[in-house]
Amino acid sequence: MTPKDRAQKAASAMWAGDRASPWLGMSLDQVDEGMAVLSLRVEQHHTNGHGMCHGGIIFALADSAFAFACNSRNQSTVAQHNTITYIAPGKLGDTLIATAREVSLTGRSGIYDVQVATSEGAVIAEFRGCSRTVRGTLFDE
Numbered sequence: 001m002t003p004k005d006r007a008q009k010a011a012s013a014m015w016a017g018d019r020a021s022p023w024l025g026m027s028l029d030q031v032d033e034g035m036a037v038l039s040l041r042v043e044q045h046h047t048n049g050h051g052m053c054h055g056g057i058i059f060a061l062a063d064s065a066f067a068f069a070c071n072s073r074n075q076s077t078v079a080q081h082n083t084i085t086y087i088a089p090g091k092l093g094d095t096l097i098a099t100a101r102e103v104s105l106t107g108r109s110g111i112y113d114v115q116v117a118t119s120e121g122a123v124i125a126e127f128r129g130c131s132r133t134v135r136g137t138l139f140d141e
Contacts, residue, residue: 001141003033007072011036013138014071021064024057028068034102034112036068039119042094053090053124062114062127065098070110070129076136077110084127095119098127108133 001009011031015021021028021038025046030037040046040061048054062084070077090096100114114127 003073006074006141007031007033010071010074010138011068014068018064020060024060026061026064029097031068031072033072034069034105036065036072036100037097038065038068039095039097042090042092042096044092046090047092050089051092053092053094053096055084055086058086058090058096058116058125059084059127061096061098062100062116062125063129065100065114066112066127066129066131069100069102069112069114070131071138074137074139074141075133076138077131077133079129080109080132081130082127084125086125087123090116090118090124096124100129 026038026040042053046053046057098114098116104111110131112129116125117123
């Protein structure tokens with residue numbers, strides 16, 4: 001099995017059990033070893049009292065992209081620590097794209113950067129996630 005095949009099979013297994021990401025309106029657009037791309041169109045129910053995309057929705061999108069990237073090797077992996085910096089507001093009707101990429105993987109610990117941008121390329125947020133591999137796999141190999 002190639003690394004890309006493994007990443008896609010792991011993502012399919014995770015997506016099948018993920019209730020939150022689809023419910024929030026996310027789509028899984030791309031996955032490969034150590035990377036993932038998810039997107040979300042900002043709808044009325046994603047907006048806060050200022051009429052912009054709620055920061056928790058942006059965080060959730062980035063966190064989901066992080067999760068698919070760090071689980072791409074079919075090793076159960078969870079978040080250990082995450083931070084986000086909001087750069088610009090997401091607006092109603094925007095399509096937000098979260099692109100996660102692996103920065104470092106040493107033993108059971110990983111570091112991943114996720115950029116959230118509009119489909120036009122305007123950067124909305126920068127997220128850094130630290131992961132920890134735990135016991136288990138997403139599918140039997």
